[in-house]
Amino acid sequence: MLFYSFFKTLVGQPVTVELKNDLAITGVLVSVDQFLNIKLDNIKVVDEERYPHMLAVKNCFIRGSVVRYVQLPAPSVDTALLQDAARRERQQPAAARR
Amino acid sequence: MDSFQIFTTSTSLVDSVDKKLLVVLRDGRKLIGILRSFDQFANLVLQDTIERIYVGDAYGDIPRGIFIIRGENVVLLGEIDLDKEDESPLREVPVEEILQVQREEMELRVKREKIKNRMLSDQGFSVDQAEFGDLY
Numbered sequence: 001m002l003f004y005s006f007f008k009t010l011v012g013q014p015v016t017v018e019l020k021n022d023l024a025i026t027g028v029l030v031s032v033d034q035f036l037n038i039k040l041d042n043i044k045v046v047d048e049e050r051y052p053h054m055l056a057v058k059n060c061f062i063r064g065s066v067v068r069y070v071q072l073p074a075p076s077v078d079t080a081l082l083q084d085a086a087r088r089e090r091q092q093p094a095a096a097r098r
Numbered sequence: 099m100d101s102f103q104i105f106t107t108s109t110s111l112v113d114s115v116d117k118k119l120l121v122v123l124r125d126g127r128k129l130i131g132i133l134r135s136f137d138q139f140a141n142l143v144l145q146d147t148i149e150r151i152y153v154g155d156a157y158g159d160i161p162r163g164i165f166i167i168r169g170e171n172v173v174l175l176g177e178i179d180l181d182k183e184d185e186s187p188l189r190e191v192p193v194e195e196i197l198q199v200q201r202e203e204m205e206l207r208v209k210r211e212k213i214k215n216r217m218l219s220d221q222g223f224s225v226d227q228a229e230f231g232d233l234y
Contacts, residue, residue, distance in 0.1 A: 019173065019174070021124075021126075021173065021234075022233070031110045037110065043176075052152050052157075053120065053128050053150065054176065055182065055187075055188070056182045056183040057120055057177065057182075058176075058178075058182065059176070059177050060174050060175060060176040060177070061110060061111060061175040063140050063169070063173060063174065065170070065234075066172075066173045066174070066234060
């Protein structure tokens with residue numbers, strides 16, 4: 001659940017989600033769930049001319065399984081903390097985490 | 099995991115129920131309908147659905163009715179901003195016309211792809227014959 005928890009800390013930040021069909025959407029992260037489904041608000045499609053159907057869409061829900069990349073604002077990512085969290089998750093037996 | 103956290107997809111989709119949504123499917127189809135139900139896999143029920151076909155700056159609608167969409171085929175769901183929809187630069191054309199234009203564009207794409215593949219294989223590259231368009 002590390003990445004789920006991590007994405008939860010990014011709620012409210014502007015992110016760019018690139019999908020497996022090459023569509024890239026920038027917007028404010030509203031919510032994320034355990035499948036890493038992502039909800040964005042105030043969206044803007046990076047290459048609008050290629051995707052005219054997205055013009056009238058203001059917020060969207062993206063299924064986690066179709067996401068290729070999520071581009072994050074660098075200042076809001078603490079890599080040292082993430083590394084530490086990964087180590088801690090590894091050390092804890094699965095049963096104790098429940 | 100606490101059991102109340104298992105259904106978090108519902109917390110994010112429950113606000114979209116009974117609203118007019120655009121659903122993009124993995125095969126590239128765009129459906130517009132009213133969301134009536136969903137579950138944790140993003141299986142969806144859409145009512146009064148139309149399929150909208152876009153080619154260039156034109157679009158055409160085909161009335162389809164009720165859909166139950168299996169979640170794995172969903173790419174995204176977007177809520178349609180009715181104000182933005184009115185000021186859209188796109189023009190609506192009759193279904194027959196958009197289907198004709200779509201067919202022409204598809205044929206052009208297939209032709210281009212064939213030429214590209216031929217050139218690549220002439221250069222000694224192995225050409226992926228995977229079904230056209232499925233990137234998932």
